[in-house]
Amino acid sequence: MNLIKKLLGIVWLALGVAVGYFGITILGIPKLSSGKQDDFVFGAIICFILLPIVVGGLLVFGKYALQGEYDTAKEGD
Amino acid sequence: MPTDKKTSLVSIIGASSVGTMIEWYDFYIFGSLATIISTKFFPQENPTAAFLSTLATFAAGFVVRPFGALFFGRLGDLIGRKYTFMVTLVLMGGATFLIGCIPSYETIGFMAPVLVLLLRLLQGLALGGEYGGAATYVAEHAPNNQRGFMTSWIQTTATVGLFVSLLVIMGTRAALSVEDFERWGWRVPFWVSILMVLISYLIRKNMHESPVFAKAKAEGKTSTNPLKESFGNKLNFKFVLLALFGAVMGQGVIWYTGQFYAMSFLEKTMNINKEQVDSLMFIALILGTPFFLVFGWLSDKIGRKWIMMAGMLIAIISYRPIYEKMYQTTLVGNKTEIHGSSNTLAILKKGKDQHADSIITTTKNYTDGTQYTEVKKVDLNTQLTTTKITIDINKSDRKMLIWLVFVQVLFVTMVYGPIAAFLVEMFPTKIRYTSMSLPYHIGNGVFGGLLPAVATYLASNAKSNGDAQWYLEGLWYPIAVAAVCLLIGVIYINGRDKEITD
Numbered sequence: 010m011n012l013i014k015k016l017l018g019i020v021w022l023a024l025g026v027a028v029g030y031f032g033i034t035i036l037g038i039p040k041l042s043s044g045k046q047d048d049f050v051f052g053a054i055i056c057f058i059l060l061p062i063v064v065g066g067l068l069v070f071g072k073y074a075l076q077g078e079y080d081t082a083k084e085g086d
Numbered sequence: 087m088p089t090d091k092k093t094s095l096v097s098i099i100g101a102s103s104v105g106t107m108i109e110w111y112d113f114y115i116f117g118s119l120a121t122i123i124s125t126k127f128f129p130q131e132n133p134t135a136a137f138l139s140t141l142a143t144f145a146a147g148f149v150v151r152p153f154g155a156l157f158f159g160r161l162g163d164l165i166g167r168k169y170t171f172m173v174t175l176v177l178m179g180g181a182t183f184l185i186g187c188i189p190s191y192e193t194i195g196f197m198a199p200v201l202v203l204l205l206r207l208l209q210g211l212a213l214g215g216e217y218g219g220a221a222t223y224v225a226e227h228a229p230n231n232q233r234g235f236m237t238s239w240i241q242t243t244a245t246v247g248l249f250v251s252l253l254v255i256m257g258t259r260a261a262l263s264v265e266d267f268e269r270w271g272w273r274v275p276f277w278v279s280i281l282m283v284l285i286s287y288l289i290r291k292n293m294h295e296s297p298v299f300a301k302a303k304a305e306g307k308t309s310t311n312p313l314k315e316s317f318g319n320k321l322n323f324k325f326v327l328l329a330l331f332g333a334v335m336g337q338g339v340i341w342y343t344g345q346f347y348a349m350s351f352l353e354k355t356m357n358i359n360k361e362q363v364d365s366l367m368f369i370a371l372i373l374g375t376p377f378f379l380v381f382g383w384l385s386d387k388i389g390r391k392w393i394m395m396a397g398m399l400i401a402i403i404s405y406r407p408i409y410e411k412m413y414q415t416t417l418v419g420n421k422t423e424i425h426g427s428s429n430t431l432a433i434l435k436k437g438k439d440q441h442a443d444s445i446i447t448t449t450k451n452y453t454d455g456t457q458y459t460e461v462k463k464v465d466l467n468t469q470l471t472t473t474k475i476t477i478d479i480n481k482s483d484r485k486m487l488i489w490l491v492f493v494q495v496l497f498v499t500m501v502y503g504p505i506a507a508f509l510v511e512m513f514p515t516k517i518r519y520t521s522m523s524l525p526y527h528i529g530n531g532v533f534g535g536l537l538p539a540v541a542t543y544l545a546s547n548a549k550s551n552g553d554a555q556w557y558l559e560g561l562w563y564p565i566a567v568a569a570v571c572l573l574i575g576v577i578y579i580n581g582r583d584k585e586i587t588d
Contacts, residue, residue, distance in 0.1 A: 014577060021331075024570070036543065046137055051539065058149055059532050066528075070327040078324045079578050 011080040018075030025067030032060045095236065098227050101289040102220040103239045105175045108282045109216045110247025111254075112182040113209055115275045118251055122272045126190040127202045135191065138199040142206040150207050151531040154214020155523035156313065162219050162519030163312035166303070167226070168295045170519070171219030175290065178212035179283025181205040186276025218523030221506035226296035226515075226586060231386055233586075237506035238382020245345070245375050252368070254278055298586060302515045309516040316513075316521040325512055326525055332579045333508060334529025336398045336571025337501040339564035342534035343405070344494035345371070347541060347564070351409065352487065355545070355557050356416055357475040366488045373488075374495030381503035390504035390511075391581030397500025398572040404493070405561045412490050413557050415483050418450070418458050427451035442466040455480030511586055518586075533567055 033056060040052025073079065116123065128139035154174075162170035185205045191198040220240050228236040254275045262271040294300075302308050309315050317323050352363045385393050414420060432446045443463055450458040457478040464471045479487070509522040541560030548556035 010577070017573075017577065021574075036540070046133065050137070054149065055536075059536065062152075062528060062532060066327055066330060069323075070331055073320070073324045073327065074578070078320070079328070 011077065014074055014079050015077055018071045018073070021067050021071030021074060023071075025064050025071060028067060029060060029064040032056075032064070095227060097289075098293065099224055099236055099239045101286070101293055102171075102224050103243050105171065105286040105290055106216055106220045106240055107243035107247045107250065108279065108286055109175065109178045109213055110244050111251045111282070112178050112279050113213050114248050114251040115182070115255065115279075116185070116206060116209065118255055119272055119275065122268065123202070126272075127188070127199045129191055132191075135196070135199045138203045142203045150210030151214040151527040152524060154211035155218060155527040156214075156520065157211065158215020159218055159316075159520030159523040160312045162215070162222070163309050163517050166295050167219050167223040167299055167519060168290070168293060171216055171223065172287065172290055174212045174215040174219060175283060175286060178209055178216065179279050179287075181208040181212065182276050183280040183283075186273040186279075214523065214527050217526060218519050222510055222519050222522065223296050225507060225510035226298040230585070233510070234385035234390060234504050234507040235379065235383040237510065238379045238385075238503045240506055241378045241382065241502050242375055244341075245371055245378075248345075249368070249371070251275065252364075298515050307516060312517045312520040316517045316524070322513070322517060322521060326521055328574070328578055329509055329512055329522070330525035330529055332571060332575040333394060333505060334525045335533040336568040336575070337394065337505055338529040338532075338534035339537055339567045340398065340401050340501050341498050341530065342537040343401070343561075343564045344491075344498040347537055347560070348412075348491050348494055350538065351412065351557075351560075352491075356413060357477050358416060358487075359476050359478050362479055362484065366484055367491060370488050370491035370495055373492050374499055377496055377499035378503040381499050382507070385504035385507060389581055390508040391575065391579050393504050394501045394508065395572055395575050397497050398568045398575070400500075401494075401497040402565050402568050402572065405565055406558050408490050408493060409558055409561060410555070412487060415486050415490075416456065416477055416479050418452065418456065418477065421452040421454055421456055424451045424453055454482070456483065508581070515586065537563060 037052050037056040037060065040048040040055060043049070043052075124139055128135045128142075158170050158174055161173070182205075185202060188194075188198055188201050188205075217240070220243075221237055224240055225233050225237050258271050258274045259267050295303075299308075315322060316326065349363060349367050352358045352366070353360060381393055381397075428448065428450045430446060430448045432444065435443045435445055443465055446462040446464075448458075448460045448462075452458070459476045459478070461474045461476075462471060463473075505526075509526060510518060513521040540563040544562055545556055545560040548559035553559065
C-alpha cells in the first residue's frame with residue numbers, strides 16, 4: 010500500500026499541473042477577457058485566489074505522497 | 087451517563103447549534119433577499135455600484151470565509167473556543183442587523199453600497215470562524231463513543247438556517263402588503279437576527295470553556311503560534327491537505343449538488359415554476375435533515391471514513407441516472423397534449439420609456455395535468471427576443487421529484503453528518519480550531535462554491551456542440567471532484583484515531 014501511495018503522488022502532481030492549465034485557459038482567461046464586469050471579478054478570483062490554493066495544494070500533496078509522508082509507519086506523526 | 091452530565095451535554099449541543107444556525111440564517115437572508123437588496127443598494131445602471139455588488143456576491147463566499155477560518159481559528163487556539171465563537175456570533179449578528187439599518191442608495195448615495203459590502207465581508211469573516219469553534223467545542227465535550235452523533239447536530243444547522251431564513255422572509259411577506267415589504271419590510275429579517283443573537287449570546291455566556299482546551303491551557307500546552315504550527319509544520323500540514331483532498335472537497339461538491347445545484351437544475355434547466363421548486367426542495371430537505379443525526383450516530387458505531395466514502399461512491403454512480411430521471415419526468419415531449427388545449431395570446435405593451443414590446447403567450451395543457459407556458463417578448467425597437475418557459479407540474483411528478491431530491495440530500499447527510507467529528511479527531515488540541523477550519527472552508531467555499539460556474543460552463547458548452555444530453559454535462563464537475571476525493575480518502579485516510587486529548 011505504501012508503494013501505491015507513493016506512486017500516486019505522481020498522479021496528484023500531474024493533476025495539479027492539469028488543473029492549473031485548464032483552469033487558466035478554460036475558466037480564467039475567458040472570464041477575464043469577456044468584457045463583462047461579473048465575469049471579470051470572477052475570473053480574477055479564479056486566477057489569483059482559487060487556482061493558487063487548489064494547484065498549490067495538489068502539488069504539495071503530491072510531493073508529500075511521493076516522499077512517503079503518508080506511509081503507514083508515519084501516520085501517527 | 088449521569089443525568090447531570092447528560093443535561094449539560096444537551097445544553098452544550100443546544101447552545102452551540104442554535105448559535106451556528108443563526109449564523110447560517112444571517113448568511114442566507116442576504117442571498118434570499120439579493121434581488122431587493124440590489125435594487126436598494128446596487129443600482130445596475132451605475133457601474134461602480136454594480137461592481138461592488140459583484141464583489142459582495144463572490145468575495146464573501148470564496149475569499150473571506152477562509153480568512154475568517156484563519157483569523158478566528160488562531161484566536162480560538164490562543165484564547166479559547168468559547169470566547170472566540172462568542173465573538174463570531176456577535177460579529178455576524180451585528181453586521182446583519184446593521185445591513186437592515188443602512189439607508190438606501192437614493193438617500194445616502196455611494197456610502198450605501200460601500201457599507202453593505204463591508205458588512206457582507208464581515209459576515210463572511212464571522213461565518214469562517216464560527217463553524218470550527220462550534221464543532222470543536224461540542225466535540226471536546228463529547229465522549230469518544232458519541233462524538234459523531236453530538237457534532238452531527240452542528241451539521242444540521244446549515245440546512246435548518248436555510249429553513250428559518252425562508253420562514254422569516256415568507257412570514258414577513260405574508261404579514262405586510264407588497265408595497266410595505268418593498269419599502270421597508272425586507273429589513274425585518276435582518277432586524278430579527280439581533281433578537282436571535284441576543285438570546286444565543288445569553289445562553290452561550292454561561293457556558294464553560296471546553297474541558298480539553300482548559301486542561302491544555304492550565305498545563306501550558308497551548309500553541310503560541312497556531313498558524314505556523316498548523317501550516318508551517320509538515321507533520322501537521324500534510325494532514326490539513328489530506329483533510330481537504332481526501333474528505334472535504336468531495337463533501338463540498340456533494341453538499342452543493344444536493345442543496346443548490348438540484349434547485350437550479352429544476353428551475354433553470356427544467357423550467358419548473360419557481361414556487362413549486364421552492365416547496366418541493368423544502369419538503370425534500372425537511373425529510374432529509376434527520377439523517378445528518380442518523381449518519382453521525384452511525385459513524386460512532388462503524389467509523390466515519392467508510393460512511394463518507396460510501397456517500398461519495400453512491401453519489402458518483404447515481405448522479406447521472408438521477409438527473410436523467412428528473413429531466414425526463416417533466417419533459418413535455420414525453421407527454422400527451424390535450425387536443426385543442428393550446429392557446430396563444432399576443433399583446434402590445436408600452437414600457438415606461440415608451441418602448442413597445444410585443445408579448446406572445448402560449449399555453450398548452452397535457453393529459454396528466456402538466457401545464458406549459460411560453461412567454462415570448464419581442465422588443466420592437468431592437469428586435470431583441472427573450473423567451474421564458476414555465477412548466478407547472480402535476481402531483482405525481484412532484485412526488486417523484488421530491489423523492490429524487492431527497493435521495494441527493496441523503497448523500498449530503500452521509501458525507502456531511504460525520505465530517506465535524508472526523509476533522510476534530512484529525513488534529514491535536516493546541517491547533518485544532520485553526521487546522522480544521524481552513525480545509526473545511528476551502529472545501530466548501532472554493533470547491534463547492536465553484537460548482538455553479540463550472541457546471542454552467544460544461545452544460546452550455548455541450549449544448550452549443552449539439553450534445554443530446556447536454557443537461558447532464560454539468561454533473562461531470564461534482565463527479566470528477568468527488569471521484570478524486572474518494573480515491574485519496576480510501577487510500578490515504580486512516581480514520582482509526584478517535585483520541586482528541588492529544
